[in-house]
Amino acid sequence: MSIHIAGGPAADTVSTDEGRRRQAALAELLVDLQAHGLRVESPIEGRRGGAGPSDSGQLWVGGYSLTVPTDNATAADSPYALKAEDDGYGIYRDGERLADAHGQARPRFYDLQTADGIPYWQIGLLHLDSFASTVVQTCTYWGTADQCTFCGIELSLEAGRTIVKKTPEQLAEVALAAKNLDGAVDVTLTTGSSKAPDRGARYVARCGHAVKEATGLPVEVQFEPPRDLEVLDEVHDLGIDTLGIHVETFDPDVLARVAPGKAHTGIERYFETWERAVEIFGKGQVTTYVILGMGEDPDLTIRGCQRAIDIGVYPFVVPLRPVAGSLMADASPPDAAYTNRINRRVVSYMALRGMYSTVAKAGCARCQACSGMRALEPLAAQGAL
Known part of the structure; x- marks a missing residue:
């Protein structure tokens, strides 16, 4: 699945057929990350337990806020990996870079x-x-x-x-x-x-x-x-x-x-x-x-x-x-x-x-x-x- 998403959801994101295709691919990626979790190769801010988004890392992916499992068995077997880059992170699958990601610093x-x-x-x-x-x-x-x-x-x-x-x-x-x-x-x-x-x-x-x-x-x-x-x-x-x-x-x-x-x-x-x-x-x-x-x-x-x-x-x-x-x-x-x-x-x-x-x-x-x-x-x- 090749997506190559960069940046945030601008107003003209879906003004063309290509824009709509990319937006649909990004939406599917976000849901897939929530289903499969994310192997984190560099530490990110998150939380464990409680009544909220538990056992999760907190990120912006392709400009969208996302909590994604990073601290459980699902995430350990995920096909997706988060890799640190010069400016933020990248989401990868099978060595292919799919999307930009940015983490939250420790408050x-x-x-x-x-x-x-x-x-x-x-x-x-x-x-x-x-x-x-x-x-x-x-x-x-x-x-x-x-x-x-x-x-x-x-x-x-x-x-x-x-x-x-x-x-x-x-x-x-x-x-x-x-x-x-x-x-x-x-x-x-x-x-x-x-x-x-x-x-x-x-x-x-x-x-x-x-x-x-x-x-x-x-x-x-x-x-x-x-x-x-x-x-x-x-x-x-x-x-x-x-x-x-x-x-x-x-x-x-x-x-x-x-x-x-x-x-x-x-x-x-x-x-x-x-x-x-x-x-x-x-x-x-x-x-x-x-x-x-x-x-x-x-x-x-x-x-x-x-x-x-x-x-x-x-x-x-x-x-x-x-x-x-x-x-x-x-x-x-x-x-x-x-x-x-x-x-x-x-x-x-x-x-x-x-x-x-x-x-x-x-x-x-x-x-x-x-x-x-x-x-x-x-x-x-x-x-x-």
């Missing part, structure tokens, strides 16, 4: 600590250009029959890489340093689920409010559907810009198997919550993760994404990223062709509805590094998918 704020001695990196991390933190590193489902099998939220806590609960003041302090020292452009705050009726929404929103007051950056907070949907108004009143309310899969049988706690909530309750959230936060400012590769029915998945798009929700489609130590640690990522097929259907439908990643003010849909969707948007905008 400078990681070398700081709070007045009581907590390293800043235990409070929040930089995911390329986004500051992110799990504000409460425990979950009511963890260690029970309702535990999400793909999740590793408490693994980084057990390994001593974070603290159990971050305060609004700590997060504001560290996020400000991430902005000033390392150029963070937005903030994503998630949390383990709580037994409380608000499912932890109020606390993560308080944290988001403190961060926004200190930094002025747009903020996304993520939580499960609260029992009382008026909680969404409270979250909005705290100045939060976007919400992540993640159903994970639209296949009810798969949801019951991989996320029993969420299955108790029910997929229809997610739709009810999203509808109210879109009324408050606006179209494209509410997102849901949709994980591929867990045995889901692809037709159900596409229809669920289309229904979400129709009410203004951005379905963030990602391949399964098995987390070492999780209940799905031995699972395999989905085949790249399957992921690309779903991505094309979803991104095409989003383009018909005028929904693009550039609409999102903050969060996963803004960052896009864990998905291959953004590279398809220029093609979808021209009806070339």
Whole structure:
């Protein structure tokens, strides 16, 4: 597969047949890297464990942000290699250079600590250009029959890489340093689920409010559907810009198997919550993760994404990223062709509805590094998918 991609996604990327061919090849490469991982011959910044893009390196490939497995068995056997060059890196397969890549330097704020001695990196991390933190590193489902099998939220806590609960003041302090020292452009705050009726929404929103007051950056907070949907108004009143309310899969049988706690909530309750959230936060400012590769029915998945798009929700489609130590640690990522097929259907439908990643003010849909969707948007905008 010869691609030879250089530079970023310019406005005229797909203005010619050759441009469209190159863009399609780049989009396929990004998905293939997420499926097969990347053998890293020179160190790059990344992260292990936790609730985010685990066991992954963080890169810009052909101008697109990307998290790609670098620290697991999949990556060790990958046909792709990252090689250091005079100006950044190159992505190679079988000795052939396919694309430019640029890494993220170790964030400078990681070398700081709070007045009581907590390293800043235990409070929040930089995911390329986004500051992110799990504000409460425990979950009511963890260690029970309702535990999400793909999740590793408490693994980084057990390994001593974070603290159990971050305060609004700590997060504001560290996020400000991430902005000033390392150029963070937005903030994503998630949390383990709580037994409380608000499912932890109020606390993560308080944290988001403190961060926004200190930094002025747009903020996304993520939580499960609260029992009382008026909680969404409270979250909005705290100045939060976007919400992540993640159903994970639209296949009810798969949801019951991989996320029993969420299955108790029910997929229809997610739709009810999203509808109210879109009324408050606006179209494209509410997102849901949709994980591929867990045995889901692809037709159900596409229809669920289309229904979400129709009410203004951005379905963030990602391949399964098995987390070492999780209940799905031995699972395999989905085949790249399957992921690309779903991505094309979803991104095409989003383009018909005028929904693009550039609409999102903050969060996963803004960052896009864990998905291959953004590279398809220029093609979808021209009806070339």
